[in-house]
Structure formats: structure tokens, C-alpha cells
Amino acid sequence: MIxxxxxxxxxxLGIMLEPSIPQILQPYLPIAIVAAMDALFGAFRAYLExxxxxxxxxxxxxxxxxxxxxxxxxxxxxGVGSQLAxxxxxxxxxxxxxxxxxxxxxxxxx
Amino acid sequence: MPDEPRIDDQTQxxxxxxRRPRGRSQGAASRRVSSLRRSQRRLASEDHPTAGAxxxxxxxxxxxxxxxxxxxxxxxxxxxxxxxxxxxxxxQILAAIILFIVGAASVMQxxxxxxxxxxxxxxxxxxxxxxxGLSAESRRLEGEITQLEQTxxxxxxxxxxxxVARSEAERHLIELSILAGTAPAEGRGIRMxxxxxxxxxxxxxxxxxxEEMRDAGAEVIEVNNTIRVVGSTWFGSDxxxxxxxxxxxxxxxxxxVIGEPHSLEEAARFRGGIVSEITGPKIGxxxxxxxxDRVVIESLHASRENQYARPxxxxxxxx
Numbered sequence: 001m002i003x004x005x006x007x008x009x010x011x012x013l014g015i016m017l018e019p020s021i022p023q024i025l026q027p028y029l030p031i032a033i034v035a036a037m038d039a040l041f042g043a044f045r046a047y048l049e050x051x052x053x054x055x056x057x058x059x060x061x062x063x064x065x066x067x068x069x070x071x072x073x074x075x076x077x078x079g080v081g082s083q084l085a086x087x088x089x090x091x092x093x094x095x096x097x098x099x100x101x102x103x104x105x106x107x108x109x110x
Numbered sequence: 111m112p113d114e115p116r117i118d119d120q121t122q123x124x125x126x127x128x129r130r131p132r133g134r135s136q137g138a139a140s141r142r143v144s145s146l147r148r149s150q151r152r153l154a155s156e157d158h159p160t161a162g163a164x165x166x167x168x169x170x171x172x173x174x175x176x177x178x179x180x181x182x183x184x185x186x187x188x189x190x191x192x193x194x195x196x197x198x199x200x201x202q203i204l205a206a207i208i209l210f211i212v213g214a215a216s217v218m219q220x221x222x223x224x225x226x227x228x229x230x231x232x233x234x235x236x237x238x239x240x241x242x243g244l245s246a247e248s249r250r251l252e253g254e255i256t257q258l259e260q261t262x263x264x265x266x267x268x269x270x271x272x273x274v275a276r277s278e279a280e281r282h283l284i285e286l287s288i289l290a291g292t293a294p295a296e297g298r299g300i301r302m303x304x305x306x307x308x309x310x311x312x313x314x315x316x317x318x319x320x321e322e323m324r325d326a327g328a329e330v331i332e333v334n335n336t337i338r339v340v341g342s343t344w345f346g347s348d349x350x351x352x353x354x355x356x357x358x359x360x361x362x363x364x365x366x367v368i369g370e371p372h373s374l375e376e377a378a379r380f381r382g383g384i385v386s387e388i389t390g391p392k393i394g395x396x397x398x399x400x401x402x403d404r405v406v407i408e409s410l411h412a413s414r415e416n417q418y419a420r421p422x423x424x425x426x427x428x429x
Contacts, residue, residue: 082236
């Protein structure tokens with residue numbers, strides 16, 4: 001319940017305050033969001049399986065986001081930024097789907 | 111992993127059970143038996159979850175979930191969800207914070223995407239490509255503009271040239287039709303009445319009179335209000351008497367001339383000129399000249415097609 005409230009508060013604040021991030025970071029925001037979604041799904045899966053640890057969650061969330069952004073940044077520096085971004089999104093998408101399947105099995109046993 | 115020991119138990123338990131009576135005295139066997147007892151207890155606890163949980167809660171909690179029926183699993187998961195809803199822990203607070211961040215970032219990203227959708231998050235090479243395309247397009251359009259402007263100025267100057275040429279041609283036409291006698295004319299001039307009671311004026315005298323008038327700058331000449339004198343006009347005489355262009359000339363003869371009146375009159379009256387010739391003893395006529403502000407000449411010369419003469423191609427001007 002509290003995490004959902006946090007999500008809602010974040011969305012509402014984002015809509016109302018219209019915060020802006022630095023221009024330099026803008027290309028990495030979508031990748032970071034995808035990585036964050038992967039971490040969130042993984043955390044929910046771990047929670048349903050009873051192996052959830054908040055420390056692991058926080059560390060994995062931050063490291064996922066940072067690594068995803070860093071990969072794209074490095075890709076930008078060496079000229080394969082868009083390809084690496086695609087690669088990161090594909091890998092994270094696969095992981096999100098795997099986690100979602102596990103969550104589905106844990107919740108509905110189907 | 112909680113699965114593995116359970117699988118081992120199931121595969122190894124039956125043979126060991128059969129050998130149990132013989133291996134009781136050996137140390138290894140006794141160790142085995144004790145481990146088997148433990149696994150037996152675990153199996154028993156799976157059959158009776160409440161007793162097993164009390165006995166070995168830490169190790170048995172997860173395996174029970176796996177082996178129970180689907181409904182019970184779902185029930186226990188939901189119960190755990192409910193419990194966590196009722197008693198939030200540190201993990202939930204952290205998750206809330208992180209979800210807050212993610213939510214805010216997502217909204218931000220969606221807003222960025224919605225406001226300036228393509229260009230803000232586009233990469234440098236994409237932007238360069240876009241710019242290239244745009245500048246090529248603008249070059250093409252500028253070329254088109256130049257071409258169209260040139261066409262427009264061409265058409266305008268063409269229209270101007272055409273207009274000028276047409277007005278020039280119309281002016282020429284008017285001049286030439288006056289000269290050729292195919293158009294009526296009016297203007298300042300003189301009216302000369304020649305009385306010829308003896309009918310002594312012949313074509314030569316009349317031609318002299320016309321020549322004098324032309325010499326004095328006559329532009330249009332008319333005889334007797336009916337005969338227009340033009341370039342091809344001829345003067346002669348036949349049995350009817352004096353004829354101009356085949357038309358008989360009745361007396362008294364009236365010459366209407368458009369031109370500068372004073373010079374025309376002077377040209378007629380100078381000593382030895384046409385007036386003195388007519389009023390002389392040889393002819394014995396009278397001449398009366400009036401200067402007019404407005405002489406109207408309405409008789410026309412019927413021009414006919416040239417039968418032989420054709421326009422020659424213009425000669426190249428020698429350099």
C-alpha cells in the first residue's frame with residue numbers, strides 16, 4: 001500500500017511541479033526508467049517468493065539504473081549509442097517479462 | 111534452495127528404509143538413520159503443516175508453500191500481502207521512495223516526449239541527418255523560388271514589352287491610316303476655295319497646288335470634300351474634264367488641308383506661287399483661303415491590295 005502511495009505521489013508531483021532534468025541527462029532517462037522497472041518487477045517477484053530484502057532491492061535498483069545509463073553513455077561516446085540503447089532495452093525487456101511471468105505464477109499459480 | 115533436499119529425500123528414502131535393520135550397528139549407518147529421521151520429520155511436517163511449523167519453522171516455511179495446493183498457496187500469498195499491508199516495514203518505505211522516484215521520472219519522461227517529441231531526446235547523428243534533410247529541402251525550395259521569380263519577371267517584362275509594342279503599333283496604325291487615307295482626320299488647317307470660271311485649271315495646276323501644300327507640311331489633303339489625296343493619288347483629265355483618282359472634279363474646287371495654317375497659307379500666297387498662278391491672266395480664277403481651327407476630313411481612300419509588291423525581308427545592317 002505504501003509503495004503504491006509513493007508511486008501515486010510521484011506521478012502527481014511530476015505532473016503538478018513539472019520538474020525538469022538537465023539537458024545532458026535527458027537521453028539516459030528513458031533507459032534509466034526501463035532499468036528501474038526491471039528492478040521493481042524483480043523486487044516484487046522476490047517479495048512474492050519471500051526472498052525480498054530491502055538492502056538488495058535498493059542496491060540493485062540503483063546499480064541497474066546507473067549501469068544502464070552508463071552503458072548508453074559509453075555507447076554514445078564510442079558512436080554506437082542508439083544500438084546499445086536498443087540492446088539494453090531488449091535485455092531489460094526480456095528480464096521484465098521473465099519477472100512478470102514469475103509474479104503471475106506466484107499470484108495466480110498459472 | 112529449498113527444493114533440492116526434498117527431491118533427495120524422495121529418491122533416496124525407499125532403498126535406505128529397506129536396509130535399515132542391517133546397518134544399525136555401524137556408525138555411518140547410524141548417521142544416515144539420524145538424517146533420515148530428520149527428513150522423515152520434515153515429510154511429516156509437510157503432511158501436518160501446523161505441527162511442522164512449530165517444530166522447524168525456519169527451514170520448513172518455504173517448502174510448505176511449494177508442495178501445498180494451488181488454492182492454499184494463493185491464500186497464503188494473499189495473507190502475506192494483507193499482513194504486509196497492515197504492518198508495513200522498512201522495505202515498504204524504501205520501495206515507496208523508489209517508486210516515487212520512478213513515478214516522477216516516468217512522468218517527466220512522458221512530458222518530455224509529449225512536448226517536443228522527436229528532437230529533444232534525439233541523438234546527435236539523427237539530428238544531423240534531420241538537419242541535412244531540411245537544408246537540402248530548403249535549398250531545393252530556394253531554387254524553386256528563384257526560378258519562379260525569374261519566370262514571373264520574364265512574364266512581367268514580356269507583358270510590358272507586349273503592351274508597349276501594342277501601343278506603338280496602334281500609334282503607327284493611326285498614323286499610317288491617316289497617311290493612307292483609310293481613317294478620317296481632323297485638326298487645324300486651311301480651306302482653299304478656287305473659283306475657275308473659265309475651266310482653265312488642268313491637272314498640272316492642281317498637282318502644283320497639292321505639291322505646294324505638301325511642301326508646306328500638309329498632312330491630310332482633301333479635294334471637294336469627296337476626294338482624299340494620298341500617296342497613290344493621280345491627277346489627270348479625260349472627256350469629263352479634270353479627274354483625280356478617276357473621279358471627276360466639279361468646280362469650284364475646294365481644297366481642305368490639315369497642317370500648320372499659317373505656313374500653308376503663306377505657301378499658297380507667295381509671289382509666283384499657286385495663288386498668283388491661278389489668279390493670273392492665263393487662268394483668271396479667284397482663290398479664297400480661310401484658316402480654320404478645326405478642319406474635318408471624312409472622305410476615305412479605298413486602299414486596295416498590292417498585286418505585285420510584297421514586303422521584302424529586312425536587310426542586314428552593314429557594320
